[in-house]
Amino acid sequence: MPELPEVETVRRGLAANIVGEKFKKIEVRHERATSKNSLARIESLSGAKVLEVNRRGKFLWLTFNRPEVLVAHLGMSGQFLIQPKSAADEKHLRARFVMKRNELRFIDQRTFGWLSVETLSDGVPSSAAHIALDPFDEEFDLTRAVNRFSARKTQVKKALLDQEVISGVGNIYADESLWRARIHPETRIEKLKSAKIQELIQCASEVMTEALSQGGTSFDDLYINVNGESGYFERSLAVYGQEGEPCPRCGTAIKRISFSNRSSHFCPKCQPTPRKSGK
DNA sequence: ACTAGCACCTGATCGC
DNA sequence: TGCGATCAGGTGCTAG
Numbered sequence: 001m002p003e004l005p006e007v008e009t010v011r012r013g014l015a016a017n018i019v020g021e022k023f024k025k026i027e028v029r030h031e032r033a034t035s036k037n038s039l040a041r042i043e044s045l046s047g048a049k050v051l052e053v054n055r056r057g058k059f060l061w062l063t064f065n066r067p068e069v070l071v072a073h074l075g076m077s078g079q080f081l082i083q084p085k086s087a088a089d090e091k092h093l094r095a096r097f098v099m100k101r102n103e104l105r106f107i108d109q110r111t112f113g114w115l116s117v118e119t120l121s122d123g124v125p126s127s128a129a130h131i132a133l134d135p136f137d138e139e140f141d142l143t144r145a146v147n148r149f150s151a152r153k154t155q156v157k158k159a160l161l162d163q164e165v166i167s168g169v170g171n172i173y174a175d176e177s178l179w180r181a182r183i184h185p186e187t188r189i190e191k192l193k194s195a196k197i198q199e200l201i202q203c204a205s206e207v208m209t210e211a212l213s214q215g216g217t218s219f220d221d222l223y224i225n226v227n228g229e230s231g232y233f234e235r236s237l238a239v240y241g242q243e244g245e246p247c248p249r250c251g252t253a254i255k256r257i258s259f260s261n262r263s264s265h266f267c268p269k270c271q272p273t274p275r276k277s278g279k
Numbered sequence: 280a281c282t283a284g285c286a287c288c289t290g291a292t293c294g295c
Numbered sequence: 296t297g298c299g300a301t302c303a304g305g306t307g308c309t310a311g
Contacts (some may be wrong), residue, residue, distance in 0.1 A: 002304055002305090003304055003305090006304070009309075028292080032287090058304095058306095071305080073305080074304090074305090075288095075306075076288085076303070076304065076305055076306095076307055077288090077289080077290095077303085077304085092289085106308080107290085108288095108292070109289055110287090110289050110290085110303085110305095111288050111289075112287070112288065112289085112304090113303060119310095138309075152281090153281080153282080153284090154281095154282065154283085158282085158283090161305090163305090163306080170304050170305070171303090171304060171305085172304055173304090177292045216304090217304070219303085220291095220303095222303085222304080223304065240304095253304095254308090260284075261284075261285075262282070262303095263302080
């Protein structure tokens, strides 16, 4: 579910609600939610006070008044909610962090999300060490990102989704970025000039910035912020989920194709199929 | 070293 | 009404 704008929305919500709070009691209710740790390892953070909520790409982590950090990934359906203690347990409640006045809850229908206790190395938890900087990071270097991108020998959309090239982009914003840059998702990277790749990365950064300003994209209640509210960027999507709808630029019907087990949405006129010559 | 493909889950929806 | 097939905002492991 959540891509960079949604995860950043969650990060901001957490920062506003739990920084300075102490986890008085932690209860983990699902083995798969703990990633590589034991339930006991997560629960051993009880008593810790939250100092910061950090993020790289789609990876979040909390820092405490002790060396360990709590890393969280939302996967496809994870969410954090700030709830009153009296609220009934959600159907897919995976972990509960009891604070002074209310509770932080981790809820995850599909169980692809996870929590883990780790330490930092160069300021990043081990599970995120391989993740590239995202375009919202103040250290993000466009030239270096273009160079890494150009080195990949694959289709452009695969590189855009590769979190080791640029992090934060998922299936929605990949399709939206490619539409903005007028590139067909199956175009081989070898056929793109570096100026075009740079344009594409800038489009990704722009569309995610716009989505963040709308609180992200919510198709249903699988993505909501920590207060249970939806984002409004769905109404601004040009191609994702718009199969058969007119392209906002030229009016041609949007197409959907499937490759590497995911859907890609694009305008067949603005983003013409690449020629297959000379691979 | 690098890439493609699939496995990991639950639930909603659609066609028969 | 039911039942199988398909689809869903992601990542990591493995085979080649």
